Amino acid sequence: MKLTWIKIFLLGATVLALFAHLYTKSSSVKFAEHDRYERGLQRLKQLDTSFNVDVLKARYRLLNNYDGFAEQLRESSETLGDLRRIPVFVASAGQARLGLALTNFSRLLAQKQESIEEFKTQNSVVRNSLAYFPTAGSELVRKASVTPDGRELQLAFDELMRVILVYSLTAQEELEPQIQMSIGKVRAWADANPAHADADIVLGLVAHARTLLLRKPKVDALTSRLVSLPTGTEADAMLRTYQQEFARALQVTQTYRLALFLCCVALLGGIAWAIRALRQSNLHLEHRVRERTSELSGKNTELQTEIADRKKAEEERQRMEVQLRHAQKMESIGQLAAGIAHEINTPTQFIGDNTRFIRDSFGDLKPLLDAQTRLLAAAQAGPVPPTLLAELESAAKTADVDYLSEEIPKALGQSLDGIERVTNIVRAMKEFSHPGTTEKTALNLNRAIESTLTVCCSEWKYVAEMVTDFDVTLPSVPVLPGEFNQVVLNIVINATHAIADVVGDGSKGKGAIKVSTRRDGDWAELRIGDTGTGIPESTRVKVFDPFFTTKGVGKGTGQGLAIAHNVVVEKHGGTIHFETETGKGTTFVIRLPLQSASQERKAA
Amino acid sequence: MKKIITLLLSAMLASARVSPAWAQQPVPVQARTPAASAGESRADEPIKPIPTTLKLNGRKVALGSKLFHEVRLSRDNSISCASCHSLEKGGTDRRTRSVGLKDAEGSINAPTVFNSGFNFKQFWDGRAENLETQVDGPTQAEAEMGSKWEDVLQKLRADAGYSAAFKDSYPDGVQRQNVKDAIAEFERSLITPNSRFDRWLRGDDKAITTEELEGYRKFKSYGCSSCHQGVNVGGNMFETLGAVREYFAERGNVTKADLGRFNVTGKEEDRHVFKVPSLRNVALTPPYFHDGSAKTLDAAVRAMARYQLGRPLPDADAALIAKFLQTLTGEYNGRPL
Numbered sequence: 039m040k041l042t043w044i045k046i047f048l049l050g051a052t053v054l055a056l057f058a059h060l061y062t063k064s065s066s067v068k069f070a071e072h073d074r075y076e077r078g079l080q081r082l083k084q085l086d087t088s089f090n091v092d093v094l095k096a097r098y099r100l101l102n103n104y105d106g107f108a109e110q111l112r113e114s115s116e117t118l119g120d121l122r123r124i125p126v127f128v129a130s131a132g133q134a135r136l137g138l139a140l141t142n143f144s145r146l147l148a149q150k151q152e153s154i155e156e157f158k159t160q161n162s163v164v165r166n167s168l169a170y171f172p173t174a175g176s177e178l179v180r181k182a183s184v185t186p187d188g189r190e191l192q193l194a195f196d197e198l199m200r201v202i203l204v205y206s207l208t209a210q211e212e213l214e215p216q217i218q219m220s221i222g223k224v225r226a227w228a229d230a231n232p233a234h235a236d237a238d239i240v241l242g243l244v245a246h247a248r249t250l251l252l253r254k255p256k257v258d259a260l261t262s263r264l265v266s267l268p269t270g271t272e273a274d275a276m277l278r279t280y281q282q283e284f285a286r287a288l289q290v291t292q293t294y295r296l297a298l299f300l301c302c303v304a305l306l307g308g309i310a311w312a313i314r315a316l317r318q319s320n321l322h323l324e325h326r327v328r329e330r331t332s333e334l335s336g337k338n339t340e341l342q343t344e345i346a347d348r349k350k351a352e353e354e355r356q357r358m359e360v361q362l363r364h365a366q367k368m369e370s371i372g373q374l375a376a377g378i379a380h381e382i383n384t385p386t387q388f389i390g391d392n393t394r395f396i397r398d399s400f401g402d403l404k405p406l407l408d409a410q411t412r413l414l415a416a417a418q419a420g421p422v423p424p425t426l427l428a429e430l431e432s433a434a435k436t437a438d439v440d441y442l443s444e445e446i447p448k449a450l451g452q453s454l455d456g457i458e459r460v461t462n463i464v465r466a467m468k469e470f471s472h473p474g475t476t477e478k479t480a481l482n483l484n485r486a487i488e489s490t491l492t493v494c495c496s497e498w499k500y501v502a503e504m505v506t507d508f509d510v511t512l513p514s515v516p517v518l519p520g521e522f523n524q525v526v527l528n529i530v531i532n533a534t535h536a537i538a539d540v541v542g543d544g545s546k547g548k549g550a551i552k553v554s555t556r557r558d559g560d561w562a563e564l565r566i567g568d569t570g571t572g573i574p575e576s577t578r579v580k581v582f583d584p585f586f587t588t589k590g591v592g593k594g595t596g597q598g599l600a601i602a603h604n605v606v607v608e609k610h611g612g613t614i615h616f617e618t619e620t621g622k623g624t625t626f627v628i629r630l631p632l633q634s635a636s637q638e639r640k641a642a
Numbered sequence: 643m644k645k646i647i648t649l650l651l652s653a654m655l656a657s658a659r660v661s662p663a664w665a666q667q668p669v670p671v672q673a674r675t676p677a678a679s680a681g682e683s684r685a686d687e688p689i690k691p692i693p694t695t696l697k698l699n700g701r702k703v704a705l706g707s708k709l710f711h712e713v714r715l716s717r718d719n720s721i722s723c724a725s726c727h728s729l730e731k732g733g734t735d736r737r738t739r740s741v742g743l744k745d746a747e748g749s750i751n752a753p754t755v756f757n758s759g760f761n762f763k764q765f766w767d768g769r770a771e772n773l774e775t776q777v778d779g780p781t782q783a784e785a786e787m788g789s790k791w792e793d794v795l796q797k798l799r800a801d802a803g804y805s806a807a808f809k810d811s812y813p814d815g816v817q818r819q820n821v822k823d824a825i826a827e828f829e830r831s832l833i834t835p836n837s838r839f840d841r842w843l844r845g846d847d848k849a850i851t852t853e854e855l856e857g858y859r860k861f862k863s864y865g866c867s868s869c870h871q872g873v874n875v876g877g878n879m880f881e882t883l884g885a886v887r888e889y890f891a892e893r894g895n896v897t898k899a900d901l902g903r904f905n906v907t908g909k910e911e912d913r914h915v916f917k918v919p920s921l922r923n924v925a926l927t928p929p930y931f932h933d934g935s936a937k938t939l940d941a942a943v944r945a946m947a948r949y950q951l952g953r954p955l956p957d958a959d960a961a962l963i964a965k966f967l968q969t970l971t972g973e974y975n976g977r978p979l
Contacts, residue, residue, distance in 0.1 A: 103688045103689070103690065162881060163868075166868050167952075238954070
């Protein structure tokens with residue numbers, strides 16, 4: 039499982055890396071950069087063109103200030119500096135080519151700068167001379183033509199002017215010797231006429247002619263050099279090179295884009311596949327869920343049936359329990375019935391016998407009483423006939439008065455005893471079979487126990503001595519009287535049986551049952567100990583289990599102690615445990631709270 | 643030649659589509675001057691007005707200003723940048739040659755610091771490509787401020803105020819390149835817009851007088867504007883001093899400083915070549931030229947006509963041109979210089 043996650047993670051990372059790489063490569067052409075660079079190259083070309091235009095304009099006196107040259111050169115060199123930052127998407131070979139071209143261009147630019155400075159210097163002078171020469175020359179020729187001695191000067195100067203004019207407009211270097219010759223002629227005139235009014239101007243014009251001759255070829259050479267410096271073609275070449283490089287970079291980018299696109303398509307396909315698989319598995323899942331749901335609902339029904347069954351079983355069990363408890367009660371009552379019947383029967387019997395004896399005795403006494411009555415009557419009437427006395431004496435003898443007067447009170451006393459015994463038993467029975475209440479009643483435990491012991495007296499009295507040790511200060515304890523009596527009865531009967539197992543029918547001496555009560559703080563403690571067999575170790579844990587019994591079939595239901603546990607622990611919130619030693623006996627200890635939980639709650 | 647003409651034609655066609663860099667410069671619009679009057683388009687003038695505002699770092703400018711006036715930049719704590727480039731004297735010291743440590747006289751005339759940010763290179767010989775590099779020159783030159791960077795940095799670091807101010811603008815605190823950067827930033831802020839001529843360029847016809855306008859026309863027609871053009875009326879090219887007539891041969895006593903750009907490149911054609919100086923605020927910055935040889939504006943104009951233009955200049959025209967040059971005086975921080 040772990041390995042799968044790692045695999046998924048690695049796969050994801052690889053895919054991401056691939057996409058990142060492809061994306062970076064496909065977006066490597068930065069159009070802002072391209073724009074900057076292409077514009078720079080175009081600007082360079084533009085500046086070069088306008089520079090050349092300005093050179094020509096300046097040469098032909100169409101440009102009257104030189105500020106533009108410096109500006110254009112400054113901007114060119116700035117642009118060149120900017121162009122040295124070649125966009126990174128240009129491949130290294132292209133970078134090298136462009137770098138070389140830029141170096142070459144800046145060299146050309148330096149040459150251009152050098153030439154333009156000289157051009158300005160020379161051009162300004164040539165320009166002034168050319169401007170001055172025709173006007174001053176024409177004036178001189180005009181003045182010379184009106185003076186008689188000016189003919190020679192006019193001719194010489196006319197020629198010089200004409201040649202200079204042609205020379206100024208063309209680049210015909212072959213005119214130079216002609217100009218030199220004309221200058222020589224003018225100069226000769228000036229030398230011949232040093233005092234002439236215009237001699238100074240003539241010499242000035244000669245100087246200008248010489249200046250033109252010296253400087254004009256330079257200007258022309260500089261002009262053609264400036265214009266033919268291959269900056270323009272170089273700029274074009276750079277632009278072309280760059281555009282090729284850009285196209286190549288773009289193509290590379292396109293390739294990467296295509297790759298990216300394909301990868302995207304693949305990824306989308308994968309996602310689609312995954313979605314389809316997911317949907318299918320979803321369908322499968324839904325199907326499974328439906329299956330499971332139906333399964334579950336089946337199970338649910340089953341469960342509900344089961345729950346109902348359980349409930350029914352529980353009810354059944356409870357009913358059975360009730361029945362069993364009832365049966366147990368019946369059982370104990372049944373068991374007791376014989377004993378109780380005997381207990382009642384014995385006094386009833388001797389009460390009957392005594393009563394019959396008294397009735398018979400009275401029959402014996404009747405003649406005596408009659409004789410006495412007659413004697414009394416005779417005595418009252420006169421003297422007492424001796425016959426009557428004899429009759430009385432005989433009657434007295436017959437009746438055996440001495441015996442009767444001794445036996446009758448005895449019989450009466452015996453009968454009264456018997457009646458009391460029956461009354462006691464009936465009362466105990468009445469108390470034992472206290473009508474089952476669901477409400478706890480404050481009960482004098484000592485008295486209740488005594489009643490129970492009385493009720494089952496016939497059970498134990500042949501096998502055991504009953505020793506009671508009641509704590510008279512024990513307060514009333516809230517209990518369910520019927521249930522409590524049942525518990526005591528069950529334990530005492532068990533004790534009796536345990537002792538009986540040891541002592542047999544009691545002819546060889548009895549065991550003992552010791553019942554004691556005491557108060558232990560908030561608890562009432564009841565101990566019922568016997569000198570019976572004790573509980574064997576193997577069965578100790580099962581003592582309180584329902585249906586567990588060691589008694590023979592028909593003798594016990596196995597419910598007694600289970601009921602006792604249920605009553606003490608669950609119904610009264612008390613505890614029940616036993617202390618036992620095999621062969622020595624068992625003592626059950628029942629502890630009941632002096633205050634029921636509900637009372638406690640009220641008290642709180 | 644045919645090729646060049648073809649190129650020219652195509653270039654002119656192209657220029658309609660591709661505007662050159664200078665044309666893309668934002669033309670500063672000034673609220674208080676009316677738009678260019680109809681009739682005359684001044685966008686085609688060789689001189690361009692100074693922008694009224696620049697985007698600069700205010701904190702660096704403030705720090706640079708402090709450093710610009712800081713005497714501790716010199717070895718004996720006696721002079722600062724402002725000693726030779728006084729903002730009260732048109733950004734110069736108005737001396738023929740500047741005076742450095744212990745009254746040592748320098749070899750060259752101090753050019754104005756105003757509008758130096760518009761110059762294409764720095765120094766008369768253009769040996770510094772920018773203002774930052776320029777700072778190294780005077781501070782380290784023995785005859786000028788005579789300092790060593792280690793000493794300057796030590797002195798500045800000892801000052802809690804500087805340490806804090808540097809930390810505000812530069813994470814690495816007082817460093818050589820930061821000192822230079824701050825000073826350069828301050829120098830870039832030293833612009834003098836709103837000269838009367840700039841106002842005229844922006845369309846205010848009444849900003850200059852008829853005479854001054856006439857002077858400007860002469861300035862152009864004589865060819866001054868062949869070199870003195872652009873925003874800074876110069877400062878964007880090199881030119882030989884004595885382009886048409888030998889200046890140094892006539893002046894004599896040639897010094898090393900007179901070799902100009904030759905000292906930088908060693909090329910023969912750069913002998914006596916100098917950066918064409920700006921004519922902004924030129925009325926305030928006498929004496930003129932690298933050698934301070936022209937004491938007045940008039941003298942400078944005449945010398946230029948003689949040696950650079952190689953043509954006679956009538957007094958009236960020279961005066962007109964000088965008058966025009968006075969209109970190039972601008973404002974610094976909203977106040978006339």
